[in-house]
Amino acid sequence: MHAIGVDIGGTKIAVGVVDEDGRIVAKTRRKTQPEDAASIDVAIADAVAEPCRGSRVFGHRPGGRGVRVLGP
Secondary structure (H helix, E strand, C coil), rough: EEEEEECCCEEEEEEEEECCCCEEEEEEEEEEECCCCHHHHHHHHHHHHHHHCCCCCCCCEEEEEEEECCCC
């Protein structure tokens, strides 16, 4: 089982995929423009899709997901 974690920050989105032993098997980052809220949805979708393309993660369905967002 793999799990995907998403960290949505003020200036970047980070995504990591871990295996059942907690090893990071794929990761990526995207810079974001906080003043352009509409582009953040697209950046999240792209960042989540990227580590799954062409990697050993692709053949596995994630068994867990997590999202972290900080705010004022």
